[in-house]
Each structure stands twice: as C-alpha cells, then as structure tokens.
Amino acid sequence: MTDQPPAPYAGAPPYLGEQRVLSGMQPSGDLHLGNYLGALVKFVRLQHQVETFIFVADLHAITAEQDPKKLKQQVREITAGYLAAGLDPKVATIFAQSAVPEHAELAWVFNCVARLGWLDRMTQFKEKSGKHKERASIGLYTYPVLQAADILVYKATQVPVGDDQKQHLELTRDIAQKFNNDFSAPGFFPLPEPLIQGPGARVMSLRDGAAKMSKSDPSDNSRINLTDDADAIAQKIRKARTDAEVLPETAEGLEGRAEARNLVAIYAALAGITEAEVLKQYAGQGFGAFKPALADLAVSVMGPIGGEMRRLLADPAEIDRVLADGAQRARAIATPVMAEVRGLVGFWNS
Numbered sequence: 001m002t003d004q005p006p007a008p009y010a011g012a013p014p015y016l017g018e019q020r021v022l023s024g025m026q027p028s029g030d031l032h033l034g035n036y037l038g039a040l041v042k043f044v045r046l047q048h049q050v051e052t053f054i055f056v057a058d059l060h061a062i063t064a065e066q067d068p069k070k071l072k073q074q075v076r077e078i079t080a081g082y083l084a085a086g087l088d089p090k091v092a093t094i095f096a097q098s099a100v101p102e103h104a105e106l107a108w109v110f111n112c113v114a115r116l117g118w119l120d121r122m123t124q125f126k127e128k129s130g131k132h133k134e135r136a137s138i139g140l141y142t143y144p145v146l147q148a149a150d151i152l153v154y155k156a157t158q159v160p161v162g163d164d165q166k167q168h169l170e171l172t173r174d175i176a177q178k179f180n181n182d183f184s185a186p187g188f189f190p191l192p193e194p195l196i197q198g199p200g201a202r203v204m205s206l207r208d209g210a211a212k213m214s215k216s217d218p219s220d221n222s223r224i225n226l227t228d229d230a231d232a233i234a235q236k237i238r239k240a241r242t243d244a245e246v247l248p249e250t251a252e253g254l255e256g257r258a259e260a261r262n263l264v265a266i267y268a269a270l271a272g273i274t275e276a277e278v279l280k281q282y283a284g285q286g287f288g289a290f291k292p293a294l295a296d297l298a299v300s301v302m303g304p305i306g307g308e309m310r311r312l313l314a315d316p317a318e319i320d321r322v323l324a325d326g327a328q329r330a331r332a333i334a335t336p337v338m339a340e341v342r343g344l345v346g347f348w349n350s
C-alpha cells in the first residue's frame, strides 16, 4: 500500500489540456472473461501510459434493483478483479463512485444541460427498459448523464469502453460542449474520446457466437467467470458450441463460423498473439485438439487471477484501504472542478 499518494495527486489542480483516462464498471454480477479481455487488460496497459482513474459504479448499479445488504460486497468484488488483473493502486486511482459525491452533484447540473431529445435517442435505455418503459426508473433514463459526470468531473480525455458505450460517449461530448457554451467557459470541459479498438473488444458467449459474453446471460456455461476454478474453466471450454469443421488456414476461413471465430479470438487475446498466428499453428486441426489447448491456456491465464481475487476477498481490509486511498485522490481532482462548476453556474454555495 502507498504511504503517500504519488506526487501528481496530492491536492493537484486538474490537468488542463493533458491526457487522463477514466473508466468504470458496475458492481452487478460476476466479472467474466469478456470483462477481462475487453476492459481489464486495457486498463492495466493504460495505467503505465497515462494517468488512469478506474472506479466502481455503485450509483449506476441502483438504476436496477440491488440488495442493499450485498452492494458493498459487490463493490469489493469488482475492486478485487481490478487488482487481481494487475491494476496497481500506486499507479492507477481506484475508487467507488459513491465515495466521491461530486459525481452526483455534477450529474444534477448536467441533467439541466442535456435535452430530452438527446436522451430519447439512447439505445441502451430502450433495450434495458424493455416493453414497460413507463415502469423504468428515471435514474435508468438519466444513466448516461451520470456517466458524463463521472468522466467530466475529472476532465478525463479518454474513456476505454465497449462499443455499446459509444453513444454514451457522444452524449458526454454533447453535454461538455453545451455546458462550455451555455456558461461561457470555452474549453472548460474537454471533449472526451472513446478508446474502443483492440483485441478482445468483443468476446462472445460460449453458447452462441452471435451474442456478447454477458453477466446477464442465464446460462453460466455461456461465460468464464474470473472466479471459476480450473475444472470449471476447462469444462466450459469443452462444452463450448463449435462446428464440425477443422480450423482454416486464414481468418477469412472463419467467415460465417461465429463460434469457431470466437474461440480463435479468445485464444489469440489470451496468448497475446494475432488470430493469424493462432491459425498458423492450428490450421487443419479440429476442436478435439484445439479446445484442450485453449483450456490449458485459459487456465494458465485466468487461474492465478481467480486465486488472487479469492485471496483479496478473504481479507477485505486491503481492498478497503485501496478504495479509501483512491477516493481521497479522486476527490483531490473532483472537488476543485466541482467548485469551479458551482461558480460558473452561479450557485449560492460557490
């Protein structure tokens, strides 16, 4: 643990004009291979390149029903996943969203900047609210406004997210621009860019190559959870849906073979090589040979991560210290930004 936060954080002013990465995950459901390859690996890589803020979105989580008795533990589990995957709390700032009240305060201001018409276009709300839109919470509707506040309260410039979040990033930019305009503060908020590219950007379900690997899939066999042990990992890969053909020479040969392509992509991402390199090695072989190799690889990469998560969760004091320290560093940035916002808006408490 850090005795002292790294120099740039201690009460430092916001880094105007510089790069800052921020991302978060909701504490709902277990972390899985898709989260690991699609998000965690990227966070871990980015932390060494640019100032990185990674949080657990417990405010967002309650847009769907949560058990109040479990929510804190769910925050710890995501944090354990961050640490086990390799986020270094001395390097990256890791914290819980609710520990920095400025997120919610800025979200209110942004609720008054964003237009109904903008939010009406959000496809994720349409999907999540389903047929009974009128019964969804208003929080679910303004979810992307809170997301904009998460990002802009740190003046973050880059946001690693899945492609399903691209629209929320566009909204964030619209909000930043309108705020800067409405309050005559050109350049006050940066216009953050999504970071979407990269291998592992889309890990698909092991049961259906057309669906994303997801924590909300009712079949546990559709995903590899970070906490699965070696047997469970191997078994899920053995049961993964495939076809009867052998692996082709080149990636074009995977056209129309979504399940096969997914397993090849997972292998490549886990091994840190390209799909072409995987195929060079396994061309002409069937899944009877490829699956055990993939299972061994997955166990060797994921096994230690699951083990580290279990170790961290067995004694949550370490996780709690990381979150307390991260919240302090996060607030050192968010507090002065929010103070400026109050001033720009003309609030009494500015």
Ligand code: TRP
Pocket: 022, 023, 024, 025, 026, 057, 060, 146, 147, 150, 151, 159, 160, 161, 162, 165
């Ligand atoms: N909506 C994001 C997701 O479901 C989670 C999230 C909340 C987030 N706030 C954020 C991601 C801010 C990036 C930046 O994946």
